[in-house]
Amino acid sequence: MADANTDPRDLKTDLWKKMSTSPFVMVGPADGSTHSEPLTAQLDEDQVDTLFFFIGKDNRVAGKDKLMLQFVSKGHDYFACLSGRGQIANDRAQIDKLWNNQVEAWFPGGKEDPNLALLRVDIDSAELWETDMSLGGKLKMLFGGTIRSDEAGSHAKVGTTAENSPA
Structure with a gap:
């Protein structure tokens, strides 16, 4: 995330690269009616505005239309909050x-498991934060001190990049 002028497609592609190394996402209903839970995102590089999750049909988000998703990168230097529409x-x-193989471990009946559901989440918007701090900024954060804006990283708001929706 270089600056506010960065192409939304580039931002989403960067997010997908980060998620591919640690695809764990907290997912919950956008209305806050229940807590979020960790799910493993299945990424389809052909659909950069869509996340998939193998869930049980009885999962708390199975019947929810509007979802909120939070992602933190493996190195804790990249954060994303996504909102989208969910459907089985x-x-x-x-x-x-x-x-x-990881999915199969959760569903012993394989692809024919009667409890298997594929949750599709079409991302409507995202807020992304990246902390790319200098060494001085990291030391200040570790030991206390004022961090200047040029040491803090970057932030972007992104709408969907789906071809059938306005970006």
Whole structure:
């Protein structure tokens, strides 16, 4: 995230790269009716504005339309808050594309497990923060002190980059 003039597609691509190394996301209903829970995002590089999650049909977010998702990178230097529309989309081709050994560990019945549901979340908007602080800024944060804005990192707000929606 260089600055406010960065292309939203570049920001989303950067987010997806970071999520690919640590795809754990807190997901909950946007209305706050229940707590968020950790889910593992299944990333489809062909759909940069969509996240997929294999969940149980009885999962607390299975029937929720509006969702809020929070992501923190492995190095704790990148943060994202995403909002989107959720729906169960048990498309067999998409399930086959995203299926892996980790998913199978949660669903002993495999792709035919009667409790299996594929949650599709179409991202409507995102706020992204990246802390790319200088060594001096990191020391101030560690030991206390005032951090100047040029030491703090960057922040961006991004709408969807889906081709059928305005960016």
